[in-house]
Amino acid sequence: MKNVLQWSPPEGLQGxxxxxxxQYFIYGQKKWLNKSECRNISRTCCDLSVETSDYEHQYYAKVKAIWETNCSKWAETGRFYPFLETQIGPPEVALSTDEKSISIVLTAPEKWKRNPEESSISMQQIYSNLKYNVSVYNAKSNKTWSQCVTNRTLVLSWLEPDTLYCVRVESFVPGPPRLARPSEKRCVRTRKDQTSALK
Amino acid sequence: GLRRCLLSMDIHHIEESFQEIKKTIQAKDTFQNVTILSTLETLKSIKPLDVCCVTKNLLAFYVDKVFKDHQELNPKILRKISSIANSFLYMQKALQQCQEQKQCHCREEATNATRIIHDNYSQLEVQSAAIKSLGELDVFLAWIDKNHQGTSA
Structure with missing residues (x-):
């Protein structure tokens, strides 16, 4: 739920x-509101996460350019609905392995916090139908497969011993498409086959 | 509640249909300071016990009023709206069974919530009210989805 307004400079004004x-607007309220930290700024982005932190409201934002004694018209966004449009970050991924299996434990991402002291809210609390798309890459066979899971733990069985497997996980919520952000690739090697080791 | 009633309806395909026309529809709504469904005050305050009745009333609101009042020239948008309307008709049938099995009781709170929405609608000129209500379909669908977890496919 970190919501940043971004824009490009107007054409033809290089130099x-x-x-x-x-300014921003809460749909259904009465007037446009100023964002004081984004008044007369030179960067082309403005963090409106605090102003849009109530994710069940809907919002508009607008920006105008000022140069010398001129100012442009306002450029306005469409209606933004954080609950349906926010990008959901990846879960935390913990892997453990033995000879022929890998256990994966997933921890749901947390909602953006105004400051570190604020209590954490898991995205699972906001989206009770949160799911995960787990993709697994076998480095030996160079093959990847993926599966969609709802629970937080998953065991991959019947794997090849002494083989490097890499896992990437994406959180998603069934419904309108959203931008996805997969987790970092995490790799682990299954253990050597003990039976062949004893011969 | 409705949990046992809407068993086969997949809200997500309706959401996807609406997603394709949402920006166009919402851009036509120029009254940003007014809402019909009043996101927080009305819908969020609905109690589980009243979910079935409010859903039934809002489906009727869209089918009998919004979709009828809205005049649309763009064929692509028209197709999407009629697909959504058909899905709403299907949901109404599903709710009818619940009604017959007396699982869709309407308390005063539910009736009041529905009246607020109708009052909001009638304060605007018909075309503006219809386009605004269509633009707020994502709010209604998210509310249905949230209140009927575990019922859609």
Missing amino acids: AELTYTV
Whole structure:
């Protein structure tokens, strides 16, 4: 739920000293509100996470450019609905292995926090139908397969011993498509086959 | 509650249909300071006991009022809206069975919530009210989805 407004500089004004001012609007409320930290700024982004932290409301944002004594018209976003449109980060992935299996434990991502002291809210609490797309790569056979899971733990069985496997996991919520952000690739090697070791 | 009633309806395909026309529909809604479904105050305050009745009333609101009042020239948008309307008709049939089995009781709270929505609608000119209500379908669908976890396929 970290929501950042981004824009590109207006065309044809390269070299001009441009600054920007942002306002936002809560759908159904009465007026546009200023974002003081984004008044007369030179960067082309503005973090509106605090202003849009109530994810069940809907919002608009707009930005205008100012140069010399001129200012542009407002450029306005469409209606933004964090509950349905926010990008959901990847879960935390913990792997453990033995000869022919890998155990995967997933921890749901947390909602963006205004400050570290704020209590954590798991995205699982917000989206009770949160699911995970687990993809597994076998480095020996160069093959990848994936599966969709709802629970937090998953055991991959019947694997090849002494083989490197790499896992990537993506969180998703059934419904309108959203941008996905898979986890970092985590790799682990299954143990050597003990029976062949004893011969 | 409705949990046992809407067993076969997959809300997500309706959400996907709406997703394709949402930006166009919402861009036509120029009254940003007014809402029909009043996201938080009305829908969020609905108690589980009233979910079935409010769902039934809001489906009727869309089928009997919004879809009828809305005039659309763009064929692609029209196709999507009629697909959504058909899904709503299907859900209404499913709710009818619940009604017959007396599982869709309407308390005063549910009736009041529905009246607020109808009042919001009638405060706007018909076309504006219809386009605004269509633009808020994502709110209604998210509310149905959230209140009927475990019932859709």
